[in-house]
Amino acid sequence: MGLVQRRQYYGLLFVAPAVVFFVIFFLYPIVIGFGLSLTDFTLLKPPVWVGLQNYQDLLNDRLFLKSLNVTIGFVLGSTVPVWVISLAMAVLFFQRFPGRELMKVLFFTPLLPSVVVVSVIWKLLLHPSGILSAVIGPIVGQTPIKWLFDLQLSPIMSVVVHDWHIAPFYMIIWLSGLTAIPPELRDAARVDGANALQSFLRVELPLLKPTAVFVAAISTIRAFQGFSIQFVLSPSQGGPLDVNTTLGIVIWKYGFQFFRMGDAAAISVVLFAFILIFTLFQLRLGRSDDFSLS
Amino acid sequence: MALAKPYESDWAFEARLRRRIRNLILFSLALLISLLFFFPVYLMVSSSFKSEGEIFAIPMHWLPHEFQGLLQYERAFEETRLERWYINSIFIAAVQTVATVFFGALAGYGFAKFRFPGRNVLFLFILSIMTVPFQILVIPMFVLVRQLGWHNTYEGIIMPGLISAFGVFMMRQFAYNIPDELLDAARIDGASEFSIFRRIVLPMLKPAAASLAIITFLFSWNNFLWPLVIAQNRDLVTLPVGLTYFSQSLDREPLWAVSMAVSTMATIPVILLFLFFQRYFIEGMMVSGIKG
Numbered sequence: 001m002g003l004v005q006r007r008q009y010y011g012l013l014f015v016a017p018a019v020v021f022f023v024i025f026f027l028y029p030i031v032i033g034f035g036l037s038l039t040d041f042t043l044l045k046p047p048v049w050v051g052l053q054n055y056q057d058l059l060n061d062r063l064f065l066k067s068l069n070v071t072i073g074f075v076l077g078s079t080v081p082v083w084v085i086s087l088a089m090a091v092l093f094f095q096r097f098p099g100r101e102l103m104k105v106l107f108f109t110p111l112l113p114s115v116v117v118v119s120v121i122w123k124l125l126l127h128p129s130g131i132l133s134a135v136i137g138p139i140v141g142q143t144p145i146k147w148l149f150d151l152q153l154s155p156i157m158s159v160v161v162h163d164w165h166i167a168p169f170y171m172i173i174w175l176s177g178l179t180a181i182p183p184e185l186r187d188a189a190r191v192d193g194a195n196a197l198q199s200f201l202r203v204e205l206p207l208l209k210p211t212a213v214f215v216a217a218i219s220t221i222r223a224f225q226g227f228s229i230q231f232v233l234s235p236s237q238g239g240p241l242d243v244n245t246t247l248g249i250v251i252w253k254y255g256f257q258f259f260r261m262g263d264a265a266a267i268s269v270v271l272f273a274f275i276l277i278f279t280l281f282q283l284r285l286g287r288s289d290d291f292s293l294s
Numbered sequence: 295m296a297l298a299k300p301y302e303s304d305w306a307f308e309a310r311l312r313r314r315i316r317n318l319i320l321f322s323l324a325l326l327i328s329l330l331f332f333f334p335v336y337l338m339v340s341s342s343f344k345s346e347g348e349i350f351a352i353p354m355h356w357l358p359h360e361f362q363g364l365l366q367y368e369r370a371f372e373e374t375r376l377e378r379w380y381i382n383s384i385f386i387a388a389v390q391t392v393a394t395v396f397f398g399a400l401a402g403y404g405f406a407k408f409r410f411p412g413r414n415v416l417f418l419f420i421l422s423i424m425t426v427p428f429q430i431l432v433i434p435m436f437v438l439v440r441q442l443g444w445h446n447t448y449e450g451i452i453m454p455g456l457i458s459a460f461g462v463f464m465m466r467q468f469a470y471n472i473p474d475e476l477l478d479a480a481r482i483d484g485a486s487e488f489s490i491f492r493r494i495v496l497p498m499l500k501p502a503a504a505s506l507a508i509i510t511f512l513f514s515w516n517n518f519l520w521p522l523v524i525a526q527n528r529d530l531v532t533l534p535v536g537l538t539y540f541s542q543s544l545d546r547e548p549l550w551a552v553s554m555a556v557s558t559m560a561t562i563p564v565i566l567l568f569l570f571f572q573r574y575f576i577e578g579m580m581v582s583g584i585k586g
Contacts, residue, residue: 007487010408011408013404013487014400015400015404017400017457018457019401019416019419021397021457022420025456026426026431027419029431029434029435029437030426030431032437033430036437041437089327092320097320097324098317098321099325107327107331109331110331110332110334112335112565112568113564114516114533116516116518120537120538120541120553121337121338121554122334123541124337124341124553127350127550131337134352168331169579172576172580176580225427227518231538232541232542255432255436255523264433265434268430268432271429275427276425279425
């Protein structure tokens with residue numbers, strides 16, 4: 001073996017710490033996660049093998065089915081508005097006008113506090129004696145408004161808080177997509193007599209497709225993981241009456257309140273399946289787009 | 295002159311007017327929406343200087359009428375264990391940031407510049423990790439960390455986030471662009487492989503390391519689910535967990551001004567990072583979007 005070839009083995013030395021780490025803290029948990037989902041395990045006694053029983057039980061589990069509903073509602077309810085708001089804001093901030101940079105910073109601020117801090121701020125805003133109740137209450141003729149205790153309103157508020165927090169992030173991604181479009185294309189459309197709207201619809205929007213796929217996929221994947229906002233914002237960790245109990249919250253409840261680790265692991269596997277579908281969707285669509293553009 | 299060419303002058307005037315109107319519309323629209331987005335953050339800071347009685351004043355007081363100075367912040371330290379939460383959060387974030395950057399650079403360089411058997415399989419393994427969110431791992435991770443005897447210890451909180459697959463991936467992308475000639479020249483000079491990494495590779499990875507350090511710090515600073523489940527010991531509580539417990543007390547109305555003071559305190563490091571490292575901050579957030 002030559003010196004140059006032997007040198008290549010140093011690479012193994014360099015990657016070894018990370019690889020060993022991920023075998024212990026990723027591969028192994030994944031394997032025991034699947035294993036646990038086939039057992040009854042309460043942490044006190046060793047796991048008892050039950051086969052696919054946990055999965056079968058989920059089909060009749062009221063809380064799990066409820067959380068499936070809540071999660072899908074949260075995904076559908078939060079993604080579409082956040083795409084529209086963030087794209088509209090990106091197009092707005094793409095224009096030149098006085099004061100733009102300062103306003104961009106103001107618009108960006110919701111991203112700075114952590115999700116927990118964000119939820120606590122909104123708990124204050126949405127307090128029955130709070131400012132939003134005082135401003136909107138008289139308009140709808142009902143004061144105080146119990147935003148977070150109302151079965152219909154409460155999940156909508158989770159969506160509002162989530163979208164308010166994350167919209168600036170997607171705005172930046174759209175903005176970088178817009179910036180990447182060669183200005184000559186826009187100019188050419190204008191010379192050909194297209195107005196601003198036509199140029200946006202015909203030139204920019206089609207070229208933004210890879211960005212759109214990216215934003216759509218990651219916002220969906222993230223919404224499926226909804227946990228912290230619902231946990232902190234709602235009066236009782238997913239309440240009232242479980243209308244904010246997402247899959248993430250149900251995993252936490254089964255695991256760390258009821259200590260039913262087997263059921264919690266089975267729900268994790270179900271959540272994994274959902275997220276995997278959208279990850280594959282992102283990889284597939286993202287790739288085919290790269291080809292068509294090149 | 296203007297009378298001599300009325301047509302052109304009108305046209306120029308009209309164009310200028312249209313520009314002004316367009317600017318005004320864009321300006322007003324952006325201002326309205328930006329203020330709407332900024333308002334809750336403003337409310338957090340302004341409420342932390344109000345008295346408890348003034349928090350729910352209607353109509354809202356834009357500025358505190360009974361300005362409290364830093365009283366609510368002092369109360370935050372007395373009523374909560376803010377000092378402890380702060381030290382825990384900083385310690386955990388610091389360890390995870392340093393380790394993620396160092397081991398990320400180490401492994402990223404290894405994947406980028408060496409051809410060893412199994413390289414592609416191992417790199418694919420790292421890539422696949424990025425597609426699995428932590429939520430799915432929390433149950434088995436808890437069981438594993440308990441098996442290791444790290445339940446209710448700093449090791450337990452820190453270890454699962456010590457190295458990030460995203461960090462390895464990001465560093466590989468940047469290490470790939472380091473010129474091979476530079477590395478070979480050092481080898482001819484007789485430098486050992488590890489000293490090449492330390493003296494040449496690490497300094498060249500600095501800009502990428504800065505972005506990675508910022509997003510790792512933010513991720514750790516904001517992390518909620520894992521510290522929530524793994525650390526029941528009150529001495530190990532981090533800022534997000536402590537704030538949650540404090541603002542969720544069921545038996546009485548939480549002290550809102552104090553909650554807002556804690557919230558502001560928890561956000562200050564992030565604001566500082568944003569102000570001083572805006573470029574790395576936004577770059578880091580953009581690339582980290584990939585990890586979903």
